[in-house]
Amino acid sequence: MSASVGYNFGFMDEYAKKEIRRTVLKAVAIPGYQVPYSSREMPMGRGFGTGGLQLTLSLIGVGDNLKVIDQGSDDSVNAVNLRSFIEMTCPGIDTTTSVDEANLIQSRHRIPEKPLRDDQVIVMQVPYPDPLVIVEPSEDRRKIQHGEGNYSKLLVKLYEDIVQFDEITISHRYPTCINNHYVLDPSPIPRWDVPKMHQSRALILFGAGREKKIYAVPPYSKAEPLVFDDVPFRIEDFRDEHSVRRPCARCGCTSSFLDEFIDSENGEKVYQCSDSDWCDEQLAQQGEC
Amino acid sequence: MGYVAIKGGGKAIEAAESLLDFQRAEQGADALPLDTDSIEHQLRNLTSRVISEGGLYHPKLAALAIKQCMGDSLEAAFTLRAYRSTRPRLLETAIHNSSGMRVTRRISAAFKDIPGGQMLGATTDYYLRLLRMNLLDESPEQFQKVASNWFKDMPKDAVPETFPKVVDALRAEGLLPPVNRDPKSDAFDITRDPLVFPVPRSAALATMARAEQGGLLTIAYSNMRGYGDVHPTVAELRVGYLPVFLPHPITGEPIEIGEVLMTECEVVAMYESSDEGSKPVFTLGYGACFGHNEVKAISMAILDRALQKGAMDGPQNPSEDAEFVLLHIDGIDSMGFCTHYKMPHYVTFQSDMDRLRTTQSKRQSGDQA
Numbered sequence: 001m002s003a004s005v006g007y008n009f010g011f012m013d014e015y016a017k018k019e020i021r022r023t024v025l026k027a028v029a030i031p032g033y034q035v036p037y038s039s040r041e042m043p044m045g046r047g048f049g050t051g052g053l054q055l056t057l058s059l060i061g062v063g064d065n066l067k068v069i070d071q072g073s074d075d076s077v078n079a080v081n082l083r084s085f086i087e088m089t090c091p092g093i094d095t096t097t098s099v100d101e102a103n104l105i106q107s108r109h110r111i112p113e114k115p116l117r118d119d120q121v122i123v124m125q126v127p128y129p130d131p132l133v134i135v136e137p138s139e140d141r142r143k144i145q146h147g148e149g150n151y152s153k154l155l156v157k158l159y160e161d162i163v164q165f166d167e168i169t170i171s172h173r174y175p176t177c178i179n180n181h182y183v184l185d186p187s188p189i190p191r192w193d194v195p196k197m198h199q200s201r202a203l204i205l206f207g208a209g210r211e212k213k214i215y216a217v218p219p220y221s222k223a224e225p226l227v228f229d230d231v232p233f234r235i236e237d238f239r240d241e242h243s244v245r246r247p248c249a250r251c252g253c254t255s256s257f258l259d260e261f262i263d264s265e266n267g268e269k270v271y272q273c274s275d276s277d278w279c280d281e282q283l284a285q286q287g288e289c
Numbered sequence: 290m291g292y293v294a295i296k297g298g299g300k301a302i303e304a305a306e307s308l309l310d311f312q313r314a315e316q317g318a319d320a321l322p323l324d325t326d327s328i329e330h331q332l333r334n335l336t337s338r339v340i341s342e343g344g345l346y347h348p349k350l351a352a353l354a355i356k357q358c359m360g361d362s363l364e365a366a367f368t369l370r371a372y373r374s375t376r377p378r379l380l381e382t383a384i385h386n387s388s389g390m391r392v393t394r395r396i397s398a399a400f401k402d403i404p405g406g407q408m409l410g411a412t413t414d415y416y417l418r419l420l421r422m423n424l425l426d427e428s429p430e431q432f433q434k435v436a437s438n439w440f441k442d443m444p445k446d447a448v449p450e451t452f453p454k455v456v457d458a459l460r461a462e463g464l465l466p467p468v469n470r471d472p473k474s475d476a477f478d479i480t481r482d483p484l485v486f487p488v489p490r491s492a493a494l495a496t497m498a499r500a501e502q503g504g505l506l507t508i509a510y511s512n513m514r515g516y517g518d519v520h521p522t523v524a525e526l527r528v529g530y531l532p533v534f535l536p537h538p539i540t541g542e543p544i545e546i547g548e549v550l551m552t553e554c555e556v557v558a559m560y561e562s563s564d565e566g567s568k569p570v571f572t573l574g575y576g577a578c579f580g581h582n583e584v585k586a587i588s589m590a591i592l593d594r595a596l597q598k599g600a601m602d603g604p605q606n607p608s609e610d611a612e613f614v615l616l617h618i619d620g621i622d623s624m625g626f627c628t629h630y631k632m633p634h635y636v637t638f639q640s641d642m643d644r645l646r647t648t649q650s651k652r653q654s655g656d657q658a
Binding site (some may be wrong): 038 | 298299301302367368370371372375376377378392479480481482483484485486487605612616621622623624626627628629630632633635636637638640641642643644647648651654655
């Protein structure tokens with residue numbers, strides 16, 4: 001599907017891209033607020049990152065260097081699929097697997113381990129844009145609650161968790177308050193990645209294609225996970241039974257989010273960095289030593 | 290040790306794609322590919338469904354989508370809808386009156402003798418659902434004869450081009466409220482504006498017009514069975530070709546640019562207590578969609594009525610709740626989200642396990658204490 005087949009640069013027509021850019025401006029101006037937009041159908045399934053894809057296609061231009069990741073990896077099927085579609089419809093752009101080289105990053109479920117810079121934009125794919133959906137099914141009522149900054153139902157849910165399980169059980173999509181007002185759903189990133197949004201140098205954009213919302217955490221914004229004064233926010237715990245931090249079995253890093261899987265040969269549990277670019281970089285640095 | 294996570298995705302995707310294309314052609318060396326004209330005409334109901342759910346009136350491309358998706362109506366509608374994203378919106382049609390429709394079928398369940406008369410047209414309504422075994426090995430000659438015989442026997446006295454609308458007669462009698470149209474209010478374009486609730490009725494109608502047939506039917510059926518009380522009477526159901534007019538680029542005069550096959554349904558429901566002073570009248574539900582699809586048009590008309598009731602009195606049933614109905618009937622949205630669960634969720638599942646293990650160990654140490 002080259003340009004000769006008749007598709008516009010970035011697949012969508014120019015009016016559609018313009019609308020998305022205007023929506024982005026509004027999202028940046030009101031941190032954490034979910035801005036409705038019309039959301040075009042993309043040639044991949046709703047739920048496969050069409051919101052993120054529309055943002056990327058509207059923002060990318062010739063000379064931009066794009067990185068696409070899914071589950072932290074540039075090689076996962078969905079990342080490969082999205083990247084090749086963007087390459088096909090946006091001739092003249094570059095793609096990379098390196099966080100350092102990219103100026104635009106589209107991601108699903110992870111924020112890279114390496115802190116982002118202020119000349120970078122990260123686009124997150126979002127299945128559920130509204131953190132209130134777990135306590136309020138009606139969008140109409142949720143909109144009022146957001147406007148009033150009324151997150152009492154969410155706080156009650158957290159409190160009930162503590163009463164029932166002695167722990168907050170929200171594992172990912174942890175509700176996070178931006179600049180003291182709007183609470184957003186940070187997309188299904190693990191709790192591990194939530195602190196990376198706080199005072200992030202890079203602009204973080206969120207695109208929910210099916211739910212037709214765009215929202216943002218502008219650079220240098222406050223991003224505070226919803227907690228109680230006496231119950232701290234907890235990230236995933238990768239310590240073993242002796243309270244020793246597990247290393248990545250490949251690069252030995254003890255400060256990254258780990259994937260666990262069963263070694264097919266000996267049946268043992270193995271841990272590896274979820275962020276493949278990070279893991280490669282750690283290995284490369286060891287090679288230099 | 291190699292990087293275990295999800296490598297080699299690109300090759301797997303390519304291989305899957307070529308396998309899919311093989312399936313399309315696996316019938317063998319002597320087989321002929323389906324030609325899109327045959328799909329458009331012989332699978333006309335499937336084509337109708339795809340143009341309606343795809344939200345693009347293009348029977349030829351719909352037939353192509355059906356061919357490449359091997360008959361999966363959700364996938365075909367999706368492919369057509371995605372193609373639509375690449376096209377700009379250049380013009381807007383004015384409001385069209387369906388009394389100008391070149392009708393191929395129109396019936397009313399309300400009156401035996403409607404103005405213009407009942408015209409059954411092509412319908413499966415009274416058709417015995419018996420398998421016609423002789424079609425198993427139908428020869429091209431037999432097949433072609435069906436159409437030529439039909440034309441030979443066609444009555445000479447031509448059927449009228451169009452028919453008056455039943456609801457106009459009901460309105461004239463004062464049984465239905467007059468049309469309440471604000472000339473300044475434009476129709477809501479769901480392809481250019483997101484739904485922010487509460488939405489105008491035109492937004493609800495547009496959303497239902499390209500809804501997935503099964504989803505629409507399911508929610509409408511819940512109302513028919515008892516989770517709601519529309520109790521509709523089909524005032525009129527008509528199928529036919531509606532001429533489409535656009536303003537001439539220079540003179541601005543409306544000119545006919547073509548016609549679209551449509552199904553339209555108006556249901557009349559029991560009356561409501563009206564505003565003080567005015568006399569009570571029946572209420573109306575409206576449904577219309579591209580193509581020949583009567584189940585969809587009737588379901589839509591019932592839901593239109595149910596949603597209007599919900600908007601006025603507050604929703605008492607799922608089918609009266611605009612958010613519930615309108616956000617769950619789109620086939621492209623719902624099938625996309627359903628299939629996305631097949632994608633890797635390693636990171637979130639890792640995070641889930643962390644929460645479960647922490648909770649388990651807390652419970653365990655609590656038990657020991």
